[in-house]
Amino acid sequence: MSEPIRIANCSGFLGDRLSAAREMVEGGPIDVLTGDWLAELTMLILFRQKLKRGHGYATTFLTQLEEVMGTCADRGIRIVSNAGGLDPALLGAEVAALADRLGLSVRVGVVTGDDLMPRLPELIAAGENLDNLDTGESLAEAGVQPITANAYLGGEPITRALADGADVVITGRVTDAAVVIGPAAWRHGWDYAAARAGDRASLDALAGALVAGHVIECGAQATGGNYAFFQDVPGLVHPGFPIAEIASDGTAIITKHPGTGGMVTVGTVTAQLLYEVGGPEYLNPDVTALFDTIRLEQVGRDRVRISGTQGAPPPDRLKVAMNYLGGHRNSLTLVLTGLDIRAKADLALRTVAGVGLSEAEGQDPVALAQASTLAVDELEVALVDSAIPDPARPEQAQSFLRLTVRDRDADRVGKAFTAPMIEATLASYPGLFPTTPPAPGTPYGVYWPTTVPRELVPSTVEVIP
Amino acid sequence: MTTARLPLGTFVGARSGDKGGAANVGLWVVDPAEAAAVALAHGRSAELIPDAAAVRLADARYEWLVSQLSAERLRELLPEAASLTIDIHPLPNMRAVNVVIHGLLGRGVSQTARVDPQAKGLGEQLRARLVDIPDDLLVHSTVPGGDL
Numbered sequence: 382m383s384e385p386i387r388i389a390n391c392s393g394f395l396g397d398r399l400s401a402a403r404e405m406v407e408g409g410p411i412d413v414l415t416g417d418w419l420a421e422l423t424m425l426i427l428f429r430q431k432l433k434r435g436h437g438y439a440t441t442f443l444t445q446l447e448e449v450m451g452t453c454a455d456r457g458i459r460i461v462s463n464a465g466g467l468d469p470a471l472l473g474a475e476v477a478a479l480a481d482r483l484g485l486s487v488r489v490g491v492v493t494g495d496d497l498m499p500r501l502p503e504l505i506a507a508g509e510n511l512d513n514l515d516t517g518e519s520l521a522e523a524g525v526q527p528i529t530a531n532a533y534l535g536g537e538p539i540t541r542a543l544a545d546g547a548d549v550v551i552t553g554r555v556t557d558a559a560v561v562i563g564p565a566a567w568r569h570g571w572d573y574a575a576a577r578a579g580d581r582a583s584l585d586a587l588a589g590a591l592v593a594g595h596v597i598e599c600g601a602q603a604t605g606g607n608y609a610f611f612q613d614v615p616g617l618v619h620p621g622f623p624i625a626e627i628a629s630d631g632t633a634i635i636t637k638h639p640g641t642g643g644m645v646t647v648g649t650v651t652a653q654l655l656y657e658v659g660g661p662e663y664l665n666p667d668v669t670a671l672f673d674t675i676r677l678e679q680v681g682r683d684r685v686r687i688s689g690t691q692g693a694p695p696p697d698r699l700k701v702a703m704n705y706l707g708g709h710r711n712s713l714t715l716v717l718t719g720l721d722i723r724a725k726a727d728l729a730l731r732t733v734a735g736v737g738l739s740e741a742e743g744q745d746p747v748a749l750a751q752a753s754t755l756a757v758d759e760l761e762v763a764l765v766d767s768a769i770p771d772p773a774r775p776e777q778a779q780s781f782l783r784l785t786v787r788d789r790d791a792d793r794v795g796k797a798f799t800a801p802m803i804e805a806t807l808a809s810y811p812g813l814f815p816t817t818p819p820a821p822g823t824p825y826g827v828y829w830p831t832t833v834p835r836e837l838v839p840s841t842v843e844v845i846p
Numbered sequence: 847m848t849t850a851r852l853p854l855g856t857f858v859g860a861r862s863g864d865k866g867g868a869a870n871v872g873l874w875v876v877d878p879a880e881a882a883a884v885a886l887a888h889g890r891s892a893e894l895i896p897d898a899a900a901v902r903l904a905d906a907r908y909e910w911l912v913s914q915l916s917a918e919r920l921r922e923l924l925p926e927a928a929s930l931t932i933d934i935h936p937l938p939n940m941r942a943v944n945v946v947i948h949g950l951l952g953r954g955v956s957q958t959a960r961v962d963p964q965a966k967g968l969g970e971q972l973r974a975r976l977v978d979i980p981d982d983l984l985v986h987s988t989v990p991g992g993d994l
Contacts, residue, residue, distance in 0.1 A: 421866070422955055515866055515948070602861075609859035609973065610876070613884045644887035647877040648859060651940050655872020657863040659946055660935050673937055679879045679894050682886040689939075707957055761959040785959035825956040828866045 385626040385634075386568040388561050388593075392416030393600030395423050395439050395464075401600065401622050402445035406452050408638035411624065412568070414453065415560040417598045418442060418464040424529045424554070425704045425826040427466040437467030443475060446549075447483070453548070454485045460549040461539055461560045467529065469493055469553040470843075476549055477845055490547025492538040494840035495554040497530040497701060497833070504833060511703070514830040520703075525829070527703040532833060535666030535695070536590070537573045538840040539563025545844045554702065556665050558594025561625060565590040566667075569629040576668055577694055582630075587668035588692030589631025592675055595663070596635050596653050596687070597623040603635060603653045604643035604683075614649075616642020632688040634680065645683040662693070664700070666835065669693040698832035705829060708758065710787045711794040711822035713802060717780045718812040719768070725810035726764050726782045732809055733784060733802045734760060750786070757794060759787040781816070787825070794822035848981050854914070854923075855973025857907055857983070862969035867958075869950040869965035871972060873915065874942035875907040907983050908941040914977060915943050923975045924968075926950065 389411040391401040395418045398404075405414055418439040419427075431437035442464035453460055465472040473491035480487035497504065505511070510519040520527070531554035540563045542550045550563070566573065566587065576583035596603050603623040605614035614620070621641025626634040635650050637643060654675065661673040669692060676689035713733075717725045727738040734741075735754030744752075746759035753760050765781040772778035786794045799819035806813055862871035877883075878896035885892035896904075917932040924947070933946040951965060952958035962968065 425956065515868065607861065609855065609861065609969065610880075613880075613887075615888050644884065646880055646883035646887065648874075648880050648883070651874050651877070651942060652859060652861040652872070654940065655870075655874065655937075655942055655944055656861050657865055657870060658872070658944055659865070659870065660933065660944075661937065673939055675939055677877075677940060679877075679883045681894075707953065710957070712959070763959065763961075765961070783959070783961075787957070827957055828954045830866055 382629045383569050385628045386413065386565055387411045387624055387626050388413045388415055388564055388597070389624045390416055390597040390600055390622050391445070392418055393598065393602060394418070394420055395426070395441065397600050399441060399445060403448045404641070405622055405638070406449045406458060408621065408641060411458060413459045413461060413564040414449065415461045415564070416464075416600075417557045417560065418462065419466060419554060421702055421828050422826070424467065424531060424702060428529050428704070431467055436471050438469070438472035439464035439466055442472070443479060446476065447479060450480060450485060450487065450549070451483055454487055459543060459547075459564060461564055462550070463552045463555050463560055465491070465551045465553045467496065467553065469551050473551045473845065476551060487548045488546050488844055488846065490542030490545060490550040490842060490844045492534065492542060492550065492552040492555070492840060492842055494538070494838060495531045495534050495552070497532055497838070498527070501527065501530060504837060507837065509833055509837070511701070511831045511833075514700070514832060520829070520831075525705040527705045527829065528826070530701060530703040532699045532701045532838045533666065534699075534838075534840050535559050536562030536566055537667055538842050540567045540573070541842045542844060543567040545842060547844045557598035558591050558665060559667070561594030561597065561627070562587060562590045562665070562667055565627040573667055576692065579694055584668055584692030584694065585690065586629070586631035588670040589633055589687065589690045590627050591663065591665050591668055591670045592654070592672075592687055592690050593625040593627050593633035593635065596650055597625050599653060599656060601643060602656060603649060604637050604645055605649050606643065608649055608652055610648060614644050618642065631690065632686065635685045635687065636683055645685050647677045647679050647685055650677055650685045650687070664696055666695055666699055668695050697835055699835050699838050701831045701833055703829040703831060704826045707825050707827035708787050708789045709791040709794050709822040710785065710825045711798055711820070712783060712785045713799055713819065714781050714783045714816040715802065716812070716814050716816060717782055717810070718775075718778045719772070722766055722768060722780045723764070728810045729782055729802065729813070730762060730784070732805050738762070738764065746787070755786060755798060757786040757788040757798065761785040791822050791824070798822075849978035850981060850984060851976050852979050853973060854975050854977050855970075856979060858911055858973060860969030860973050862965045862967070864951055864955055864964045866954045867951045868946055868948045869968055870944060870946045871965070871969045872942055872944045873911065873969070873972070874940060875904055875911055877941070878904045903983070904941060908938065910980065910983055912936055912943060915945060920945060923972060
């Protein structure tokens with residue numbers, strides 16, 4: 382039976398603590414350094430970056446890698462990262478070039494196959510309607526054009542890359558926990574095919590790794606960050622990042638390097654297990670973990686054992702994250718001070734949009750836009766009535782009227798929207814001023830989750846050199 | 847039974863987040879071994895095996911929490927959710943309940959005009975709501991958040 386594998390996380394999102402990779406490599410023994418650089422919205426951010434700068438990967442990962450790759454090569458620490466984003470092959474080439482510059486002999490594995498953008502016509506031709514998982518609407522009905530479309534791959538191709546000798550594995554869109562499942566399955570020789578066929582031991586082992594991966598995927602959120610009882614947490618100005626020690630049966634200990642800030646308790650682990658989940662069946666391409674079977678136990682200082690996790694075969698369809706450009710949006714927030722807040726808001730709203738406050742409140746955004754004098758697709762109005770009577774300080778006297786507009790056309794949410802109110806600055810309710818100067822609108826993306834059959838999404842693993 | 851009007855967060859933790867236009871908030875009652883785990887984390891010694899009374903208290907608190915988290919009650923605590931679909935998933939193995947509120951975030955973080963567009967603060971908002979907590983869930987507390 383193989384020893385537990387120590388897998389460290391050093392990133393929970395694009396923009397997380399830059400020094401965390403170095404802290405995890407230098408803070409104590411680990412076998413694998415992993416992290417998550419891709420939220421749903423990040424794919425849109427990377428899409429815009431690709432348009433501007435020609436590549437759609439997380440560049441901060443390269444900065445982090447430069448600090449730790451030499452030490453990792455010396456100590457045999459493998460690195461698994463989804464920082465490839467929209468361009469895993471490009472990032473893989475950059476990692477290989479960095480290794481050359483540093484004089485390191487490092488083999489780079491690249492996992493591709495998640496990017497479905499070039500294959501959408503083919504998938505639609507094969508009868509896939511790409512229905513929205515939340516609304517049931519088909520893509521054709523909605524008449525929208527995706528700008529990103531990525532299937533969530535699992536741990537299996539990462540395991541293949543490690544088995545093929547990769548020291549650093551770069552992926553695009555994989556599930557957040559896949560970067561943990563992959564190395565655990567590689568170390569312990571777990572059998573994905575047996576799991577899919579229903580083998581209990583394989584399913585439970587993979588499910589255990591999936592749960593451990595979910596716990597550490599969001600960095601310090603497992604070690605006291607954003608914790609409801611944060612006043613109990615020592616050293617929270619700089620918590621250590623989490624480590625999962627995963628045994629050959631899939632049971633795991635969640636911990637952190639000694640001497641670091643933060644804490645690992647049943648509470649901090651429970652909090653993270655509940656983060657961004659739905660029902661008790663937690664789906665992944667490799668296995669489904671049954672959250673109602675998880676047992677948590679404090680077994681020592683900053684050590685929580687996860688056991689009992691049962692797995693079920695994974696779904697036949699893979700989740701796909703698509704994003705489309707929804708249009709352009711803009712907001713204007715007016716400060717309303719002192720007396721007669723509703724009357725002031727009503728006057729402001731009739732000046733900007735030609736509708737009264739009572740008519741606007743709780744109204745559907747499309748219907749409200751139609752009723753208004755603004756030529757926009759959607760209008761939302763919110764009165765934040767936060768002032769208190771007899772205010773002694775300015776903040777006690779302030780309420781806010783927030784107008785939000787959306788339209789396909791950027792110009793309609795720009796000056797056309799903000800000018801009427803600005804022009805009325807000396808001609809409307811007493812005390813009028815906006816919280817920020819008027820600004821042009823910004824484009825916004827909309828997330829479109831869907832699924833496709835697993836067999837239509839083959840993954841490819843390439844190890845260079 | 848007498849009750850005290852106190853924040854839900856007195857002994858209930860929460861963490862919230864987004865999945866597209868849906869928000870989820872997971873709530874749990876403080877684990878009976880939490881005080882000892884916190885003591886250890888601060889470098890003090892503590893016995894990790896909780897006594898039977900602490901376990902019974904946590905179980906009673908969880909039973910009460912589940913009773914507080916019906917869809918009807920949640921719509922009172924979160925009037926924003928009045929017309930939205932709410933899924934409630936109890937996870938007794940963790941003394942936790944996961945609540946999913948569909949459509950709270952419109953079409954998602956980039957589109958919504960909600961003041962908390964990713965529901966990051968939804969859990970803390972719920973913890974701040976005042977509820978009537980039975981007195982026997984507040985007494986003899988040896989866990990954090992229960993020292994009144």
